[in-house]
Amino acid sequence: MSQDSIASSRLARSAAIASAGAKVGLNYLKHYGRRALTRETAASSEEKLHAENAADVYRTFSELKGGPLKVAQMLSIDQNLLPRAYTQHFAQAQYSAPPLSYPLVVRTFRKEFGREPLELFDTFGREAVAGASIGQVHRASRGGREFAVKVQYPGVADSLRNDLRLVKPIALRMLGLRERDVAGYFAEVEERLLEETNYTLELERSQQLSTACRGVENVSFPEYHPELCRPRILTMDWIDGEPLDRFADGSAGQEERDRLGQALWDFYDFQVHRLHLFHADPHPGNFLVRDGRLWVLDFGCTKALPEDVYRRQFRLLDPAVADDPARLEAALIDLHLLLPDDPPESRAELLRVCGESIALLARPFRTERFDFGQEGFLAAIFALGEANHRNEQLRRMRGARGTPDSVYVNRAYFGLYSLLSRLRARVRVQLPEWLRSAA
Amino acid sequence: MRSRIVDALLDHLRTHGQPPESVEAFCRAHGWSEDDFRAHFASLSEAEALYWDNFLRWVVEAVEGGAEWEEFNARQRLLSLLFAFIEAVQDEKALVRARLNSALHPLLRPDYLAPFEARFRAFATRLAERGVVTQEIASRGPLNQFYPGAFALHLHSVLAFHLRDDSAENQRTDAFIEKSTNLLFEILREQAFDAAFDLARFLLVPAAGPSEARSGQQAPAAP
Numbered sequence: 001m002s003q004d005s006i007a008s009s010r011l012a013r014s015a016a017i018a019s020a021g022a023k024v025g026l027n028y029l030k031h032y033g034r035r036a037l038t039r040e041t042a043a044s045s046e047e048k049l050h051a052e053n054a055a056d057v058y059r060t061f062s063e064l065k066g067g068p069l070k071v072a073q074m075l076s077i078d079q080n081l082l083p084r085a086y087t088q089h090f091a092q093a094q095y096s097a098p099p100l101s102y103p104l105v106v107r108t109f110r111k112e113f114g115r116e117p118l119e120l121f122d123t124f125g126r127e128a129v130a131g132a133s134i135g136q137v138h139r140a141s142r143g144g145r146e147f148a149v150k151v152q153y154p155g156v157a158d159s160l161r162n163d164l165r166l167v168k169p170i171a172l173r174m175l176g177l178r179e180r181d182v183a184g185y186f187a188e189v190e191e192r193l194l195e196e197t198n199y200t201l202e203l204e205r206s207q208q209l210s211t212a213c214r215g216v217e218n219v220s221f222p223e224y225h226p227e228l229c230r231p232r233i234l235t236m237d238w239i240d241g242e243p244l245d246r247f248a249d250g251s252a253g254q255e256e257r258d259r260l261g262q263a264l265w266d267f268y269d270f271q272v273h274r275l276h277l278f279h280a281d282p283h284p285g286n287f288l289v290r291d292g293r294l295w296v297l298d299f300g301c302t303k304a305l306p307e308d309v310y311r312r313q314f315r316l317l318d319p320a321v322a323d324d325p326a327r328l329e330a331a332l333i334d335l336h337l338l339l340p341d342d343p344p345e346s347r348a349e350l351l352r353v354c355g356e357s358i359a360l361l362a363r364p365f366r367t368e369r370f371d372f373g374q375e376g377f378l379a380a381i382f383a384l385g386e387a388n389h390r391n392e393q394l395r396r397m398r399g400a401r402g403t404p405d406s407v408y409v410n411r412a413y414f415g416l417y418s419l420l421s422r423l424r425a426r427v428r429v430q431l432p433e434w435l436r437s438a439a
Numbered sequence: 440m441r442s443r444i445v446d447a448l449l450d451h452l453r454t455h456g457q458p459p460e461s462v463e464a465f466c467r468a469h470g471w472s473e474d475d476f477r478a479h480f481a482s483l484s485e486a487e488a489l490y491w492d493n494f495l496r497w498v499v500e501a502v503e504g505g506a507e508w509e510e511f512n513a514r515q516r517l518l519s520l521l522f523a524f525i526e527a528v529q530d531e532k533a534l535v536r537a538r539l540n541s542a543l544h545p546l547l548r549p550d551y552l553a554p555f556e557a558r559f560r561a562f563a564t565r566l567a568e569r570g571v572v573t574q575e576i577a578s579r580g581p582l583n584q585f586y587p588g589a590f591a592l593h594l595h596s597v598l599a600f601h602l603r604d605d606s607a608e609n610q611r612t613d614a615f616i617e618k619s620t621n622l623l624f625e626i627l628r629e630q631a632f633d634a635a636f637d638l639a640r641f642l643l644v645p646a647a648g649p650s651e652a653r654s655g656q657q658a659p660a661a662p
Binding site: 100101102103104106107108110111118126153154155158159 | 506507511514515518519522526606608610611613614616617620
């Protein structure tokens with residue numbers, strides 16, 4: 001294959017994206033047409049418009065697989081970056097690399113171990129049992145022990161990097177975002193995504209976190225097997241269990257829901273507030289329920305918070321800060337949510353919005369026992385995000401706001417709240433220790 | 440003596456990138472008589488042909504002797520062969536670049552690659568038969584004879600890609616083999632192959648009508 005033909009396949013991708021752009025344009029036309037014809041209220045028509053656009057954009061991105069789908073996912077991580085219709089569509093996007101053929105799996109083993117799968121294992125499934133985000137999982141066994149073996153697609157880091165470079169500007173233009181305003185955000189997400197291709201780091205983090213979290217009640221981890229791991233192959237124990245979302249939607253009793261919810265909460269609480277290093281991908285597929293315990297799989301996406309960043313971020317949980325406008329303002333300036341040259345009226349509006357958001361998001365921390373099953377908590381979070389999105393004054397404010405480090409904190413807590421709501425769990429909550437003494 | 444001749448020839452090819460000027464020069468350089476040489480090979484080409492034929496034979500035998508070969512479908516068999524082939528190329532990149540890659544072009548076909556090509560065609564024929572059995576490839580009657588040619592072209596594209604690939608551990612070659620094989624089987628299975636053949640026939644077979652008309656128009660202009 002020549003460079004020319006590689007370039008032309010890139011061109012074909014751009015063309016496919018452009019066609020989604022055209023469809024978005026068409027949907028806008030329909031939107032205005034619909035408003036004119038049916039006197040629909042602006043708001044509901046706009047909602048339909050977003051939903052239609054999101055579906056088109058999503059379809060295009062998922063046809064392209066690879067990087068573009070990753071960009072879609074990147075954008076959906078921050079609930080406030082895009083209208084809700086987009087986030088919902090993109091959240092479905094479980095990025096999946098094309099499947100590896102069995103001969104390629106064998107080839108990867110030969111390169112990494114100098115041996116074939118059946119020389120290392122007694123049995124090795126030729127078909128993958130599941131797609132991992134950048135590779136796939138095979139089931140294997142040896143000496144009566146079952147393993148899950150993750151194999152990575154060749155060159156995935158490079159193609160991810162290329163795809164992101166190609167797609168980012170187009171996606172930004174299509175979605176009306178300013179490169180400058182979201183550059184730090186993109187850099188952060190890109191770094192995490194590329195980390196996911198590093199199985200050596202994943203092994204290290206998996207062992208580190210599962211050892212550190214051993215004391216967390218009702219939480220278990222599969223054992224990892226370094227002697228069967230290489231930069232593109234990762235081997236851990238095979239765990240049979242019920243995926244957390246299926247468990248949540250099933251017939252489990254309240255007591256069991258509370259126990260698992262508590263385990264999930266304690267797991268995150270310990271990681272974020274004690275280790276400042278956490279599993280940043282609270283996707284239901286990464287948790288299994290077995291024998292009443294929560295099993296945590298897949299540490300591909302982890303985030304480490306420097307101590308000062310951690311303090312700045314979680315100071316907002318302190319009631320003494322959140323309830324005192326002057327201290328809140330100082331804390332928000334620290335977090336670059338307020339910028340020094342914001343005009344006074346924008347500053348007031350931002351303060352109001354941030355105060356409202358913090359009050360809502362910190363609500364669980366203000367009680368000893370929080371019922372995530374209560375009507376409306378999650379809906380209120382969504383509604384607030386949506387209202388902020390429609391807020392014209394906020395939209396007009398430009399500049400890179402917030403710290404990129406917050407992206408995955410928000411993602412982890414948003415994912416955690418969603419999972420707990422789905423579980424309808426009642427959870428005992430405590431402020432982090434350093435804030436307890438302060439309060 | 441046979442293997443000493445081949446080894447000496449390969450040494451020469453590795454160093455110079457092309458064969459000695461003549462059998463005579465080659466023999467003189469090694470202190471052999473031309474008769475010694477002729478007792479084993481009729482020409483330098485024939486000696487080199489033995490090497491390339493063996494090169495492919497080892498690869499084919501290695502993959503066909505694999506524990507899981509019998510259970511593999513055609514796609515898996517082709518992938519196994521290509522991965523093994525590239526692995527074998529690894530040790531002889533310079534030689535492959537000089538003597539195999541450029542010569543695999545369908546229009547060149549030098550003598551020294553004839554046995555290599557024949558062996559690959561035999562493999563490709565078995566592969567196509569397997570594909571028809573497993574329904575991965577449509578059986579198209581007399582057109583089936585084009586399949587080995589398609590596989591040979593594919594092999595050449597893989598080799599050409601690999602020789603330019605400077606990615607870590609040749610990961611891009613692996614991805615190329617994977618993706619291009621998938622595409623090839625899509626083409627052989629779907630209508631695309633039939634449409635491509637139809638187009639090729641249309642372009643290659645001279646159409647009687649228009650060319651006659653053209654010569655008719657030209658006639659008055661010619662005095």
